[in-house]
Amino acid sequence: MTPKILLVNPPIYDFAAYDFWGKPYGLLSVAGYLRGRAEFALFDYLDRLHPFMAEFQGLQSDRWGRGRFCCERIPAPPALADVPRYFRRFGLPRSIFRDFLAQQRPFDFVFVQTMMTYWYQGVHEVVEDVRRAQPEAKIILGGNYATLCAAHAQRLGADFLANGADLDPLWDYLGLSPDLTQPAMWQAYEKLNVGVLKLSEGCPFSCTYCSVPKVYRQFKTRSLDRSFAELQLLSGRKVTDIAFYDDALLFDAEKIFVPFLQEVLKQNIKVNFHSPNALNVRFVTPELAKLMIQAGFKTFYLGLESTSLQWQQRTGSKVSATELAQAVDLFITAGAEPANITAYQILGHPYTDAQELEESIRFVNSLGIRGMLADFSPIPGTPDGEFCRRWVDMDEPLFHNKTAFPIILLGFERTNTLKDLQRRLNRAIS
Ligand code: B12
Ligand code: SF4
Numbered sequence: 001m002t003p004k005i006l007l008v009n010p011p012i013y014d015f016a017a018y019d020f021w022g023k024p025y026g027l028l029s030v031a032g033y034l035r036g037r038a039e040f041a042l043f044d045y046l047d048r049l050h051p052f053m054a055e056f057q058g059l060q061s062d063r064w065g066r067g068r069f070c071c072e073r074i075p076a077p078p079a080l081a082d083v084p085r086y087f088r089r090f091g092l093p094r095s096i097f098r099d100f101l102a103q104q105r106p107f108d109f110v111f112v113q114t115m116m117t118y119w120y121q122g123v124h125e126v127v128e129d130v131r132r133a134q135p136e137a138k139i140i141l142g143g144n145y146a147t148l149c150a151a152h153a154q155r156l157g158a159d160f161l162a163n164g165a166d167l168d169p170l171w172d173y174l175g176l177s178p179d180l181t182q183p184a185m186w187q188a189y190e191k192l193n194v195g196v197l198k199l200s201e202g203c204p205f206s207c208t209y210c211s212v213p214k215v216y217r218q219f220k221t222r223s224l225d226r227s228f229a230e231l232q233l234l235s236g237r238k239v240t241d242i243a244f245y246d247d248a249l250l251f252d253a254e255k256i257f258v259p260f261l262q263e264v265l266k267q268n269i270k271v272n273f274h275s276p277n278a279l280n281v282r283f284v285t286p287e288l289a290k291l292m293i294q295a296g297f298k299t300f301y302l303g304l305e306s307t308s309l310q311w312q313q314r315t316g317s318k319v320s321a322t323e324l325a326q327a328v329d330l331f332i333t334a335g336a337e338p339a340n341i342t343a344y345q346i347l348g349h350p351y352t353d354a355q356e357l358e359e360s361i362r363f364v365n366s367l368g369i370r371g372m373l374a375d376f377s378p379i380p381g382t383p384d385g386e387f388c389r390r391w392v393d394m395d396e397p398l399f400h401n402k403t404a405f406p407i408i409l410l411g412f413e414r415t416n417t418l419k420d421l422q423r424r425l426n427r428a429i430s
Contacts, residue, residue, distance in 0.1 A: 003038045003108040003176070006137075007031055007188060008130075010112060010122035011045040011091030012069070015083065015403040019048055019067050021243035021276050024113035025196040026143045030167065031111070031185035033178035041107075042188035043100055045091035045122070049191040052092055064272060064298060065194040065241035077121070079398040084412055094125065101133040109138045109174065112158070114145035117379070117397040118404075120156065127157050140170070148211055148380060149397050164215045165201060181223065183230030186237060195234035195242045199227050199256050203248040205280070207316035208383040209349065209376070212247045219248060221256040228263055235269050241298075243274045250283035258288070261295040271296055278303030278344055281327035282319055289327075289334035300331055301372075304343040307360040314351055315384070321363055328367045339429050341369040347418060348376040348406025350387050357418060365425040373422050375402035376409075 009024035024044065031040055044050070046069060053059055053070050061067040069090040076087035110130050114123050127139055142162030146153045153161055162170045171178055186192060202216030234242060249257060273296050281302050306312065307321035324343060331341055343364045349355055364371040377400050378388035385394060391408055392399035399405070406415045 003174070004106070005031070005034070005038045005040050006104070006107040006110045006130075007040060007042045007044075007185075008097075008110060008112045008126050009042075009044040009046055010114075010119070010126045011089055011094075012119050013074070013077075013087070013089050013121035014116075014119060014401065015080075015085040015087055017069055017071070017088075017090040019046065019069060021064075021066060021194055021196065021241065021274060022046060023194065023196045023243075024115075024143075025184065025198065025245055027111055027113040028184035028186065028188065029198075030142065030162075030170070031188065032182045033167075033180055034174075034176055035179065035182045035185065037176050037179075038109075040185060040188055041104055042185075043097055044189070045097070047092075047189065049189075049193065050092060052096060061193065064274060077398055079393075079396055080401060080404055083401075083404045083407055085403055085407075089122075091122070094129065097126070097129055098133065101129065105134045105137075107134065107137045109140060111140050111142065114141050114143040114153065116377070116400070116402075117145045117149050118377070118399075118401040120145050120149070120153065120397055123153075124156050131157065140173075142170070144211075145397065147215060152395070152397055181226055183226060183233050186230075186233055186239075189237075192234075192237050192239055193241065195230075195237075195239040196245050197227055197230060197234075197242055198222065198245045199224075199260055200246050200248060200251070204251055205248070205316055205318055207318050209315060209346070209379070209385070211379045211382055211385075214381060216247075219251060221252065224256060224259055224263075227256075227260060231264070231269065231271075232267075235271055239271060241272045241274060243276050245277055247277065248280060249275060249277075250279055250288065253283060253288055258291065261291050264295045265291075269296075272298040274299045275301050277301070279327075280319060282323045284327040284330050286330055286334070289330040289336075293331075293335045297336075298340060300336055300341045302327065302341065302343045304360070304364065305346045305349075305374075306355045306357065307363045308354055308356040311349075311351055311354040311356070314354060315349075321360075324364075325367055328369055332368075338368045339370060342372050343367075343369060344372050344374040346376050347373040348409050348415065350376075350378075350384055350391075350409065352410065358421065361418070361422055361425060365428070368429065370426050370429050371422050373419060375406050377402040378405055
């Protein structure tokens, strides 16, 4: 008999959350691999096109498909009680999921997406509700939290944890064999305006604050045919905006990214592309910048973190200030709007003394582009995350919270001063 599988993207418990082209892409990909082998239903707590959220004022999408979630203020968990910010639950109300379960059960398996390690409260809520509605359904967790904090996730009461991108044990557990040529299960959404693509896995760099090198081990390209089939599926569903979730989209571009963009042009597919997960500017060439813009790239998020050479050398030498300036110049020459180019810089990294963040913020501003402070989230198992054990209990994932950690390290005032400086300088970039 064909098994019935429920896919769930949990609500978020955090100080802040914004839909920055966020989709449960791992969950949808796994469901895609099982296309035709199971029957699926999706409950996405963060779907802003769900009729409940669509009715809220002020949640409309911006011109690239991003926007706010509905939310409610709740008490912060004890671990974060001292952080002077309001704590919230973001996403659809719990009662809607409970009604959904009552109407749609029984399910054989429930796949739950996990994302940021410090968002596990939402995962816990889902596990509780599924257990109450249907104790015999097998609950499967996969994604970032289940991989990076497996021992902690084990305690939430799920039946099976998928570890990283190694899905063989999952197929054995389900007793199903996947079709790995299938694109993600985008049909699970009734309405869709934003999609995601990922042309590769992993990254050839080894930044000391990042989990990617350990989780994926090596850089690998994915099948171009499969990615193209997925793009066609998305464009057939009238998706207007697509974000790439690659960690190293521009690495080895000739092998995968360039042929992909050439095919987009050849088939005259019109969508807006975005790179929220930081591009490595070292690999930008005049030809690549031009091709990206011709194929539909609208926003460009660039990874910088700091202009300090010393900081870069201590953390993996991802990129230099000169390389950033060159790439910005190439994108602008190719036709990108300077206001749509943003450089990320880490705020609250443990080597803060070496980081010279103020100088770095001013340097980015001098290039005429926007800067964005990416609050540091310490990740267990990375060199920098392990170093952070001297400030926080890294075995409690709530302490990986990106709003909390910079305040714990730098203090509330210093954190605000740096954010104010960034905001003030950005105002001048139209
Ligand atoms: C896309 C992305 C984002 C997006 C949005 C994510 C979203 N949906 O909300 C953006 C750019 C907004 C973002 C922001 C941030 N991010 Co981010 N992000 C990612 C990224 C690249 C992919 C996450 C993802 O969707 N994975 C799922 C898919 C795409 O991966 P996949 O390999 O195809 O998945 C396979 C398997 O993993 C498995 N699988 C995956 N999910 C599931 C689910 C089930 C049920 C099963 C069975 C299997 C399974 O099967 C898949 C198919 O092969 C990861 C790095 C990474 N490579 O995972 C970082 C990562 C999750 N981000 C990270 C960080 C640090 C951040 C920021 C804090 C950065 C900052 N300071 O601004 C912010 C936090 C945002 C917030 N609101 O708190 C960290 C994690 C931090 C943490 N403590 O958890 C990561 C791991 C990167 C890193 N530095 O190591 N991020
Ligand atoms: S370049 Fe980016 S993805 Fe690669 S290791 Fe460094 S931070 Fe992680």
